[in-house]
């Protein structure tokens with residue numbers, strides 16, 4: 001059986017360090033504050049926001065939810081984001097999805113200043129990341145890399161394959177692997193013979209949102225598999241994109257739940273603390 005890459009224990013370590021950092025900041029009268037703008041009745045989105053708030057509270061970070069309700073319009077959302085951008089007490093900003101159907105998210109994301117863009121939703125953050133400039137990375141992509149780092153999986157020179165090319169997970173995960181000197185291949189829904197590509201992977205990161213997409217036939221013996229997928233089954237259970245049988249062939253595997261998810265939440269807060277501390281991209285907004 002493969003080694004389990006335990007995200008919960010990695011998240012616990014990050015949170016313990018965050019508490020110490022938050023204490024040091026508090027001594028200087030700086031309270032890291034994460035603002036989450038919500039405009040949905042979607043239960044899973046609300047569950048996610050509550051989870052962030054709980055973890056923030058236990059990490060001595062302030063989480064402030066601005067709930068505009070599911071009928072909010074684009075102007076109300078834009079005003080809320082602009083106010084948070086100007087608020088010197090706000091360190092980080094997240095615009096929670098989904099948004100009301102008549103709102104174009106691409107009009108709103110540029111309103112999050114890069115210096116407060118702790119989940120790298122503003123395309124400018126991804127552009128900076130691609131250009132090798134300092135920027136926050138999307139927390140989920142970063143969580144995949146943090147798991148690999150924690151378990152000391154070597155990345156330089158290895159073959160990494162990412163399944164998924166979204167700008168919030170797959171693409172930034174590929175960029176982060178590239179900057180760690182892996183040789184990176186990105187797969188997507190038009191990739192032909194997916195298994196023949198993924199079988200080349202020493203490290204396989206799967207972020208397709210397609211339950212059970214990856215089976216043993218997609219995985220090289222001994223490969224490290226990071227399952228980013230979160231799919232809610234009819235019975236309410238959360239499952240990943242990777243079949244359970246992959247544990248018989250992979251060298252290491254991150255579970256769902258309990259893998260990338262808890263690390264993602266912890267890293268959102270870590271990036272909030274970093275933003276509070278440095279405000280290091282302020283001049284580039």
Ligand code: NDP
Nearest residue numbers: 140164165166169188189190207208209228229230261264
């Ligand atoms: P998107 O739907 O935006 O992107 C999915 C990507 O997977 C697309 O690039 C798509 O290809 C590709 N894809 C879909 N089906 C296949 C297939 N059969 N073969 C190959 N590629 C395929 O999803 P996200 O990137 O936002 O999220 C991906 C998963 O990660 C979801 O399950 C989501 O819930 C989860 N997630 C987990 C988080 C966490 O904290 N653990 C946080 C964020 C997301 P194409 O581009 O061609 O359409």
